[in-house]
Amino acid sequence: MLNMSELVAVFLTEARELVEQLERGVLALEKSPGEVTAEDINAMFRAAHTIKGSAGVVGLDHVVHFTHLVETAFEQLRSNKLVVDRSLSQLLLRCNDHIASLLHCAEVSAEPAANLLQAGDALLNQLRPLLQQSAQSSENDIASPSVGSAKQKSSCHVFLKLSASCFTDGLDPVILVRYLRQHAAVCREYWYAGQVQPLTQIAPAQAETCQLMLDLLMEDIAEATLLEALEFIRQDSLCAIFNHDSPVEAQQLFLDSLESPALAQELKQRWQALGLLKVPVEVSAGTTPSLLPRSETKAENKNQPRQIDQRMMRLPAYKLDTLVNQLGELLIATATLHEHSRQFNNSDLTERVQQVQQLVDDIQGSALQLRMVQIGETFNRFQRVVHDIAAELGKDVHLVIEGADAELDKSMVERISDPLMHLVRNAMDHGLESASERIAAGKSAHGSLLLRAYHDCGSIVIEIRDDGRGINRDKVRQKAISQGLISAGAELTLRQIDELIFEPGFSTADTVSNLSGRGVGMDVVRRNIEALRGTVDISSEPGAGTQFQLRLPLTLAIIDGFMVRVGQSRFVIPLDMVNECIELPADMALDTDAGYLNLRGEVLPFIFLNQMFGLGAAASDRRSIVVVRYGKQSAGLVVDQLLGEFQTVIKPLGKLFQFLQGISGSSILGSGDIALILDIPRLVQIHVQATERQRTTTTI
Amino acid sequence: MSKTILVVDDSASIRQVARMTLVGEGYEVLDACDGVEALKQLNGKKVHLIISDLNMPNMDGLTLLQRVKGEPAYRFTPFVMLTSESGDNFMAQGKAHGAKAWMVKPFKAEQLLMTVSRLLA
Numbered sequence: 001m002l003n004m005s006e007l008v009a010v011f012l013t014e015a016r017e018l019v020e021q022l023e024r025g026v027l028a029l030e031k032s033p034g035e036v037t038a039e040d041i042n043a044m045f046r047a048a049h050t051i052k053g054s055a056g057v058v059g060l061d062h063v064v065h066f067t068h069l070v071e072t073a074f075e076q077l078r079s080n081k082l083v084v085d086r087s088l089s090q091l092l093l094r095c096n097d098h099i100a101s102l103l104h105c106a107e108v109s110a111e112p113a114a115n116l117l118q119a120g121d122a123l124l125n126q127l128r129p130l131l132q133q134s135a136q137s138s139e140n141d142i143a144s145p146s147v148g149s150a151k152q153k154s155s156c157h158v159f160l161k162l163s164a165s166c167f168t169d170g171l172d173p174v175i176l177v178r179y180l181r182q183h184a185a186v187c188r189e190y191w192y193a194g195q196v197q198p199l200t201q202i203a204p205a206q207a208e209t210c211q212l213m214l215d216l217l218m219e220d221i222a223e224a225t226l227l228e229a230l231e232f233i234r235q236d237s238l239c240a241i242f243n244h245d246s247p248v249e250a251q252q253l254f255l256d257s258l259e260s261p262a263l264a265q266e267l268k269q270r271w272q273a274l275g276l277l278k279v280p281v282e283v284s285a286g287t288t289p290s291l292l293p294r295s296e297t298k299a300e301n302k303n304q305p306r307q308i309d310q311r312m313m314r315l316p317a318y319k320l321d322t323l324v325n326q327l328g329e330l331l332i333a334t335a336t337l338h339e340h341s342r343q344f345n346n347s348d349l350t351e352r353v354q355q356v357q358q359l360v361d362d363i364q365g366s367a368l369q370l371r372m373v374q375i376g377e378t379f380n381r382f383q384r385v386v387h388d389i390a391a392e393l394g395k396d397v398h399l400v401i402e403g404a405d406a407e408l409d410k411s412m413v414e415r416i417s418d419p420l421m422h423l424v425r426n427a428m429d430h431g432l433e434s435a436s437e438r439i440a441a442g443k444s445a446h447g448s449l450l451l452r453a454y455h456d457c458g459s460i461v462i463e464i465r466d467d468g469r470g471i472n473r474d475k476v477r478q479k480a481i482s483q484g485l486i487s488a489g490a491e492l493t494l495r496q497i498d499e500l501i502f503e504p505g506f507s508t509a510d511t512v513s514n515l516s517g518r519g520v521g522m523d524v525v526r527r528n529i530e531a532l533r534g535t536v537d538i539s540s541e542p543g544a545g546t547q548f549q550l551r552l553p554l555t556l557a558i559i560d561g562f563m564v565r566v567g568q569s570r571f572v573i574p575l576d577m578v579n580e581c582i583e584l585p586a587d588m589a590l591d592t593d594a595g596y597l598n599l600r601g602e603v604l605p606f607i608f609l610n611q612m613f614g615l616g617a618a619a620s621d622r623r624s625i626v627v628v629r630y631g632k633q634s635a636g637l638v639v640d641q642l643l644g645e646f647q648t649v650i651k652p653l654g655k656l657f658q659f660l661q662g663i664s665g666s667s668i669l670g671s672g673d674i675a676l677i678l679d680i681p682r683l684v685q686i687h688v689q690a691t692e693r694q695r696t697t698t699t700i
Numbered sequence: 701m702s703k704t705i706l707v708v709d710d711s712a713s714i715r716q717v718a719r720m721t722l723v724g725e726g727y728e729v730l731d732a733c734d735g736v737e738a739l740k741q742l743n744g745k746k747v748h749l750i751i752s753d754l755n756m757p758n759m760d761g762l763t764l765l766q767r768v769k770g771e772p773a774y775r776f777t778p779f780v781m782l783t784s785e786s787g788d789n790f791m792a793q794g795k796a797h798g799a800k801a802w803m804v805k806p807f808k809a810e811q812l813l814m815t816v817s818r819l820l821a
Contacts, residue, residue, distance in 0.1 A: 011713040054713040169800040170778025
């Protein structure tokens with residue numbers, strides 16, 4: 001009946017204009033987001049919206065499907081739920097190109113090729129994680145249009161108490177009944193009114209209100225048709241549908257659910273008179289009446305569990321920080337309370353205080369959980385980065401992401417993305433070879449890059465692994481010598497050579513490329529990671545690839561610590577790093593010069609904390625060694641007394657002390673005293689350097 | 701007497717398909733590309749149904765809804781809003797001003813006709 005080709009032509013002309021408009025908009029957004037006004041973004045949204053809507057009208061379903069998410073993206077840009085960055089704008093541009101390709105297919109009246117549709121899905125998969133959750137659920141709505149139950153026809157009884165605003169809402173119940181008559185074999189209608197006041201007493205405004213009630217008896221009507229017909233009226237009016245499937249007590253349940261007992265009574269009498277009232281014979285538990293009190297309430301009930309799962313809330317991060325901070329203070333106050341309460345020897349009091357302390361602990365746990373986000377968001381950004389860099393370098397690189405659901409603190413996520421970016425670029429520039437080189441080396445033509453995250457010992461580990469050429473140790477060594485980082489004759493372990501690439505100013509790239517090779521990079525990476533109380537490990541196998549392993553704490557705000565005393569000072573060691581505690585027997589051979597001790601046949605470097613921090617000679621004879629492990633490195637710390645586990649909030653060191661080596665923060669104890677938190681990796685490093693220096697001096 | 705429907709949408713193709721569909725079923729159709737033009741078109745004329753897009757330049761569907769419902773002549777005129785957004789809060793806003801619109805997702809021709817016949821049968 002419709003001249004579709006003419007319509008498609010109109011659509012295509014319009015859509016092409018809109019696609020161009022979108023492109024200009026996104027480019028402006030990328031170039032100078034500050035100059036793009038809210039109305040500009042709104043216009044872009046409308047453009048996407050119109051493309052989608054009109055495409056649906058002319059039956060280009062793949063355009064509808066694809067544009068839906070793009071439209072959502074602009075919708076979220078418009079409501080500031082989404083912030084433009086380069087990768088987003090690039091993605092949007094590519095999405096836009098894709099829409100144009102789809103339009104081109106429609107223009108030549110061809111079905112889009114499978115690979116084009118796949119490319120579209122790939123784009124959507126990139127776009128989807130950037131969008132808020134709510135968008136995706138609405139997409140599901142579109143994907144599965146409400147079909148209604150099959151063409152089952154049956155007789156039924158519908159009761160309607162029309163909403164007061166029914167008439168002004170543009171709903172004419174007579175029209176509704178007329179419509180139903182066209183679709184049902186038999187339709188009997190019984191109208192009656194609620195409390196109507198005498199005409200003289202009705203205020204003009206009230207005259208518009210609808211007080212009507214209606215019983216409809218229909219035979220042979222499709223349930224889907226009925227539900228569709230009632231779609232609008234159910235939104236505000238009270239509506240119940242009883243059919244032969246409804247359990248007999250459905251009517252009673254409906255009557256019981258009414259707010260007004262008088263109305264329930266009236267309906268009961270009325271239905272009885274009409275012969276509609278069903279007498280419950282037996283009450284069977286577990287059957288649900290097919291009862292539709294206002295569709296609003298129904299939707300609410302149905303959606304409730306889903307809302308708990310999916311509804312999202314955005315709030316400024318500082319609010320969470322404040323909460324966590326305040327809870328930290330509360331934790332300290334509770335600890336103080338606990339300590340004081342013990343003096344009273346009142347078991348009731350102690351018990352209650354412990355209860356409170358437990359609760360505060362739990363709350364703090366929940367509060368910290370609030371800040372946890374999945375790392376996937378960060379990882380997925382690398383899809384495009386890798387794609388672009390690969391294109392720039394002319395290499396074929398496949399990115400594999402694993403463990404995207406591993407969670408870590410929000411503040412952490414923000415701060416690791418730069419170092420990760422460096423490592424990924426580095427791997428692509430230096431690590432992975434060109435296709436021809438790879439084939440010559442007997443490898444697959446495309447390189448692969450793995451980004452992997454997992455939790456280990458209370459830390460999160462992020463691995464960046466490539467299957468490239470590995471580190472060229474000879475080259476690194478020569479470069480380090482030429483740059484004066486090491487002496488020509490220095491003997492280095494393989495690991496030490498690998499670690500040279502973290503030295504400031506080190507670069508092996510022969511040519512300074514756009515991406516890396518400027519000598520800023522790896523040292524910055526290491527510094528950034530260490531600033532987060534993390535470490536970077538490198539392992540490389542020539543010809544087979546290189547792996548960087550970042551190990552980071554899950555959160556920066558709190559620490560499960562193990563407290564020790566050295567002299568009069570207390571120190572906290574992050575509990576995750578404590579492997580074991582051993583008593584230091586007076587006669588145990590401590591090779592102080594070497595700085596190593598024999599622990600069950602293994603060589604364990606140890607550190608006298610009192611010497612390290614200049615706390616004077618040890619007072620006690622019975623000292624202990626805390627064996628700490630960080631990554632692959634173990635070390636023993638000699639302390640005077642073990643004080644046990646202790647959870648604490650990290651207070652940063654003041655400006656004056658922030659460059660202090662071996663101390664990462666402080667913590668206030670229940671007693672009001674201060675304990676310093678040891679920076680174990682740094683401490684071990686300092687110690688190792690110190691002993692090595694000592695050794696070299698001794699050998700010389 | 702045939703009934704008149706006003707179609708408001710900034711997309712020319714949607715206006716065209718709506719017009720073709722509705723005229724084919726014997727309705728009179730007026731159309732407008734945004735809220736401002738819609739108000740000009742109305743101007744006291746009797747229409748039986750208004751079908752409008754939510755997002756339009758110059759004057760959006762919600763503003764149009766409120767303006768139209770503010771006119772005594774259109775107090776009882778049903779208003780259908782085309783939107784794929786979850787516009788619940790928009791609609792609540794409208795409702796608070798005594799202006800109710802029925803939300804319908806962007807349609808296929810048959811769906812449009814069914815909705816119209818439910819409101820204008």
